[in-house]
Amino acid sequence: DIQMTQSPSSLSASVGDRVTITCRASQSINRFLNWYQQKPGKAPQLLIYAASSLQSGVPPRFSGGGSGTDFTLTITSLQPEDFATYSCQQGYSTPITFGQGTRLEI
Amino acid sequence: QVPLQESGPGLVKPSETLSLTCTVSGGSINNDYWSWIRQPPGKGLEWIGYIHYSGSTNYNPSLKSRVTISTDPSKNQFSLQLRSVTAADTAVYHCARLLRKAAAGPHFDSWGQGTLVTVSS
Numbered sequence: 049d050i051q052m053t054q055s056p057s058s059l060s061a062s063v064g065d066r067v068t069i070t071c072r073a074s075q076s077i078n079r080f081l082n083w084y085q086q087k088p089g090k091a092p093q094l095l096i097y098a099a100s101s102l103q104s105g106v107p108p109r110f111s112g113g114g115s116g117t118d119f120t121l122t123i124t125s126l127q128p129e130d131f132a133t134y135s136c137q138q139g140y141s142t143p144i145t146f147g148q149g150t151r152l153e154i
Numbered sequence: 155q156v157p158l159q160e161s162g163p164g165l166v167k168p169s170e171t172l173s174l175t176c177t178v179s180g181g182s183i184n185n186d187y188w189s190w191i192r193q194p195p196g197k198g199l200e201w202i203g204y205i206h207y208s209g210s211t212n213y214n215p216s217l218k219s220r221v222t223i224s225t226d227p228s229k230n231q232f233s234l235q236l237r238s239v240t241a242a243d244t245a246v247y248h249c250a251r252l253l254r255k256a257a258a259g260p261h262f263d264s265w266g267q268g269t270l271v272t273v274s275s
Binding site for chain 1: 198199216248250257259260261262263
């Protein structure tokens with residue numbers, strides 16, 4: 049199985065800040081890396097697919113980058129609704145695996 | 155994106171079978187891949203498996219011996235059965251649509267909000 053490791057596990061920030069979350073794969077996954085946002089009691093939302101493609105309807109302050117084993121999710125100018133948990137997911141091979149999540153807090 | 159809604163018992167006894175159903179609205183189940191994903195309390199997301207509308211399935215090897223995913227096209231639903239459950243199977247269970255595009259790779263574009271299933275006597 050491909051292991052996905054996110055850092056940091058939690059992050060404190062303020063409205064207007066720029067933050068970057070990192071996801072590392074245990075082997076190369078090309079660009080088959082996706083990012084999701086989760087809020088308590090809500091359906092997870094796809095933000096970024098294929099490492100850097102913005103899902104329809106997602107604000108452009110979200111961006112993704114990377115390839116191979118190292119990937120980033122960057123949020124510029126944090127908004128109050130962005131405080132949530134973010135998870136990465138590899139689609140290179142089955143079993144599909146996720147990172148452990150990064151909790152973004154005020 | 156399509157709305158998805160999970161349903162099923164919130165409490166299951168140890169050694170019994172967990173059964174959940176996902177209803178797909180606003181789109182036909184006779185397309186795409188349909189998946190189950192779970193999240194134990196305080197832990198990350200775990201992919202359980204997926205089914206293609208043709209009936210082909212792919213399961214996480216860690217659960218494969220206990221899992222069956224099936225579809226009911228007449229009701230636009232797909233279902234999860236997890237046998238011989240233990241407390242370790244306590245989790246929020248999500249259903250999701252898995253898009254498999256050659257260039258973009260597999261990604262989950264639509265999710266249900268999830269249902270908590272507790273395994274306890």
